[in-house]
Amino acid sequence: MTRPEVNSDLNRGASLIDATPKQQRNTLALWLSRLEGPQTLGSGRWFWLTLALAVLAAVIYPLFVDGWTVGNTAYFLVWTFMAMGLGVIWGYAGSLSFGQTAFFGLAGYGYGVLTLNFGAAYGFTLLALALSVGLAALLAVVLGYFMFYGRVQGVFIGIVTLSVTLVFQAFMAQTAGPEWAIGAARLNGFNGMSGMPPLTIPWPGGDVLLYADIALYYVLLGLMLVVYLGLRMLLNAPFGNVLVAIRENPERAEMLGYDVRRYQLLGFVLGGALAGLSGVLYTAWGQYITPSSMSITAAALPVIWVAFGGRKDVTATLIGTLVMIFLYQWLTIYGSQYAIVVMGVILVLTVLFAPEGIVLSLMRWISARLASTGGRP
Amino acid sequence: MLTLFSFLFQFGDAFAFLVIASMGLAIIFGMMGVINLAHGEFIMCGAYTTVSLAQLGLPLPLAILGGSLVAGLIGMVLERTIIRHLYHRPLDSIVATWGLSMIATQGVLIALGSTMQGVGTPLGSFTVGGFSYSTYRVVLMGIAVLLLVGLYLVFYHTRAGVIARATIQLPRMARATGVDTGKVYTLTFGLGAALAGLAGGLYAPTMTLVPTMGATFMVESFVTVVIGGGDIFLGAAPAAAILAVIRSGMTAWQGQLFGQIGLLITVIIVIRLLPGGLSGWILGGRK
Numbered sequence: 001m002t003r004p005e006v007n008s009d010l011n012r013g014a015s016l017i018d019a020t021p022k023q024q025r026n027t028l029a030l031w032l033s034r035l036e037g038p039q040t041l042g043s044g045r046w047f048w049l050t051l052a053l054a055v056l057a058a059v060i061y062p063l064f065v066d067g068w069t070v071g072n073t074a075y076f077l078v079w080t081f082m083a084m085g086l087g088v089i090w091g092y093a094g095s096l097s098f099g100q101t102a103f104f105g106l107a108g109y110g111y112g113v114l115t116l117n118f119g120a121a122y123g124f125t126l127l128a129l130a131l132s133v134g135l136a137a138l139l140a141v142v143l144g145y146f147m148f149y150g151r152v153q154g155v156f157i158g159i160v161t162l163s164v165t166l167v168f169q170a171f172m173a174q175t176a177g178p179e180w181a182i183g184a185a186r187l188n189g190f191n192g193m194s195g196m197p198p199l200t201i202p203w204p205g206g207d208v209l210l211y212a213d214i215a216l217y218y219v220l221l222g223l224m225l226v227v228y229l230g231l232r233m234l235l236n237a238p239f240g241n242v243l244v245a246i247r248e249n250p251e252r253a254e255m256l257g258y259d260v261r262r263y264q265l266l267g268f269v270l271g272g273a274l275a276g277l278s279g280v281l282y283t284a285w286g287q288y289i290t291p292s293s294m295s296i297t298a299a300a301l302p303v304i305w306v307a308f309g310g311r312k313d314v315t316a317t318l319i320g321t322l323v324m325i326f327l328y329q330w331l332t333i334y335g336s337q338y339a340i341v342v343m344g345v346i347l348v349l350t351v352l353f354a355p356e357g358i359v360l361s362l363m364r365w366i367s368a369r370l371a372s373t374g375g376r377p
Numbered sequence: 378m379l380t381l382f383s384f385l386f387q388f389g390d391a392f393a394f395l396v397i398a399s400m401g402l403a404i405i406f407g408m409m410g411v412i413n414l415a416h417g418e419f420i421m422c423g424a425y426t427t428v429s430l431a432q433l434g435l436p437l438p439l440a441i442l443g444g445s446l447v448a449g450l451i452g453m454v455l456e457r458t459i460i461r462h463l464y465h466r467p468l469d470s471i472v473a474t475w476g477l478s479m480i481a482t483q484g485v486l487i488a489l490g491s492t493m494q495g496v497g498t499p500l501g502s503f504t505v506g507g508f509s510y511s512t513y514r515v516v517l518m519g520i521a522v523l524l525l526v527g528l529y530l531v532f533y534h535t536r537a538g539v540i541a542r543a544t545i546q547l548p549r550m551a552r553a554t555g556v557d558t559g560k561v562y563t564l565t566f567g568l569g570a571a572l573a574g575l576a577g578g579l580y581a582p583t584m585t586l587v588p589t590m591g592a593t594f595m596v597e598s599f600v601t602v603v604i605g606g607g608d609i610f611l612g613a614a615p616a617a618a619i620l621a622v623i624r625s626g627m628t629a630w631q632g633q634l635f636g637q638i639g640l641l642i643t644v645i646i647v648i649r650l651l652p653g654g655l656s657g658w659i660l661g662g663r664k
Contacts, residue, residue, distance in 0.1 A: 096468045096471070096472075098475075143645070146645045146646070146648065146649045147645075147648065147649075149649065150648045150649035150650070152648050154467065154468055155410075155412050155467055155468070155471065156603055156648060158412070158468070158471055159412060159599045159602075159603055160603065160644060160645065160648065162595075162599070163595075163596050163599055163600060163641055163644065164641065166592065166595060166596050167596060167637050167638055167641045170634055170637060171634060171638065174634055296478075296589075296592050296595070297479065297482075300475055300476075300479055303472060303475065304476075307472060335487075337483045337486050337487045338483075338487070340479055340482075340483040341479070341480050341483045341484055341487070343476075343479060344476040344477065344478075344479035344480035344483070345476070345480060346476075347472065347473070347475065347476030347479070348459065348473050348476035348477060348480070351463065351469045351472050351473040351476070352459065352462060352463075352473065355466065355469055
C-alpha cells in the first residue's frame with residue numbers, strides 16, 4: 001500500500017516518514033508489533049503473562065481429566081472461530097450478520113460431501129477442510145457483493161443473511177429422498193449427514209485420526225491461538241483500522257479515500273470463512289451435521305455469545321463465547337428449552353444494561369483499575 | 378381460462394399471505410425503523426389465542442379479533458419496558474427482539490407442549506372447472522385488500538394518523554406542538570403487534586399450531602419489507618404484488634420451497650439495484 005496509514009502509525013507512535021523503510025526492513029517485526037495496538041485490548045507484560053498462564057493451564061488440562069471430557073472441551077473450541085469471525089463483521093466492521101450459520105452449514109456439508117466421496121487417504125481431509133472453507137468464503141463473496149455494493153444499510157444486512165440461512169435450512173431439510181445425493185454422499189434431509197471421516201493428519205507409520213479426544217483438543221487449541229493472534233495482528237494493521245473507521249463514520253472513511261464497500265466485503269468474507277472453519281471442525285468433530293445447525297436458534301447463538309462477550313474486542317469475544325458455551329452446555333442438563341430461554345434473557349439483559357458486552361465492560365474496568373494503581377503508565 | 382383462474386387464485390392467495398404477514402412488520406419498521414424479529418412470535422401469540430378462544434366457544438371472527446388484541450397489548454407492554462430504551466441503537470433493538478423471540482418460542486414450548494389442537498378451515502370450498510378451491514382463502518384475499526385500504530384511511534385521513542406521521546417525520550417538532558411522542562411510539566408498536574396477531578389469527582385455521590410457527594412467516598414478511606422499503610403503501614403493497622407473482626409462479630413450477638428460494642434471490646438482486654427498496658425508488662423519483 002503506497003499511501004501512509006495515518007491511524008495506525010499515529011497510534012504506534014512511529015513517525016510517518018520512517019514508516020515505509022522500516023516496513024521493508026523487517027516485516028515480521030512490524031506484524032509482531034501489531035499484536036498490541038489501538039484496536040485490541042490488552043498490552044504490556046501483565047497481559048501477556050496472563051495469556052501465557054491461561055494457555056499453560058489449557059495445555060496441562062488434559063492431564064487432569066479423562067479423554068471424553070477433553071473431547072467435550074474440544075467441542076467448545078470448535079465454535080470460537082465462528083464467534084471471532086462474527087466479532088470482526090459486527091464489532092469491528094459494524095455490519096451485523098445474522099446468517100453466519102449459513103457459512104457454517106455450507107462448509108460443514110461441503111466437508112461431508114468431499115470426504116464421503118474421496119475418503120481420508122493422503123491427508124485429503126485437510127484439503128477438504130481448505131476447500132470447504134473456500135466454499136463458505138465464496139458464498140460470502142457473492143452475498144457480500146450484492147449487499148455491500150448495493151450499499152445496503154445495517155438492518156437489512158441482518159435480515160438478508162438471516163433469510164439466507166433459513167432458506168438454506170429449509171432446502172437441506174427436504175433432501176431426504178435418495179435423489180438428493182452428491183456422488184456417494186446422501187444429504188439425508190432432516191436426519192442429517194453422518195459417517196464422514198474425522199480430520200486425519202498423514203504421518204509416517206500410520207495416519208493420526210483426530211477423533212473427539214486429546215489430540216483433536218490440542219490441534220483445536222493451537223488453531224484457536226493462531227487465529228486469535230492472527231486476528232489481533234490483522235485488526236491492528238491498517239486493514240483493521242480502516243474497518244473501525246468505517247464503523248465509526250462511513251462517510252468520513254470514504255472521504256479519506258477508502259473504498260468502504262471493498263473493506264466491508266473483505267471483513268464479511270473473513271467472517272464467513274471463519275464461520276466455515278467452525279462448520280468443518282464441527283462436522284469433523286462429531287462426524288455429523290444436520291440442517292438444524294442452520295436454524296433460527298442456531299443462528300441466534302453466535303450473536304448472543306458475541307453480544308455477551310463484547311463485539312468490539314476480539315479477546316472479549318473469545319472469553320465471552322467460551323463462557324456462554326460452557327453455560328449453555330451446563331444448562332442443557334435441565335433441558336435445552338430452558339437453556340434457550342436463559343440465553344434469550346441474557347441477550348435482552350446484555351443489550352439493555354451492558355450494550356458493550358459484559359466481558360468487555362469487565363476488562364475495561366480491570367484495566368482502568370490497573371492504570372489507576374500504577375500497574376502501568 | 379381455467380388455468381387463468383387457477384393462476385389468479387394462486388396469485389391472490391400469495392398476495393394475501395404476503396400483505397397480511399408483513400403488515401405488522403412493515404408498520405413497525407416504516408414508522409420506527411425497528412426490525413421486529415419477534416414478529417413471528419406475535420403471529421404465534423395471535424394464532425394460539427385465537428384457537429384457544431375458538432375452542433372456548435367464541436365465534437371465529439371474534440376469536441381472531443381477540444388474538445389480535447392480546448398480541449397488541451403484549452406488544453405495547455414490551456415497547457414500554459424494553460424497545461423504548463433502544464430507539465437510538467437500531468442494531469441492538471433487532472438483537473433484543475431476537476432475544477424476546479427465543480424466550481417466547483421456547484417458553485410456549487415448555488408451557489404448552491410441542492403442538493396444539495387447531496380449528497378446521499371454515500367456509501368449505503367451491504369448484505371451478507373440476508378443481509376445488511377453499512372459500513376461506515378468497516375471504517383472506519378480501520381481508521388483505523381491506524386491510525391496506527383501512528390502514529391508508531387511518532394514516533392519511535384521521536387526526537391520529539396525521540399525528541403518527543408527524544411524530545415519525547420530525548419527533549422534536551411534534552413534541553414541541555404538544556404531541557406525546559412516547560405514547561405514539563407505544564401505540565404504533567402495539568398496532569404493529571396487533572396486525573401480526575391478526576395475521577396469526579387469520580391463518581390459524583389453515584395451519585398446524587406449533588411454537589415455531591412464527592418462523593414460517595419470517596422469510597416472506599422480511600423479504601416483503603426489504604423490497605418494499607420504508608413506506609407501507611408505496612413499498613410493501615406493490616412489493617407484495619410483485620413477490621406474489623414470483624412466489625406463485627415458482628411454487629406452481631417447483632413447489633413451495635422454490636417459491637421461497639425465488640423470493641430470496643429476488644431480494645438479493647433487488648437490494649443491489651434499488652437499495653432504498655421500492656418506496657425509496659418511487660419517492661426518489663418524486664423528490
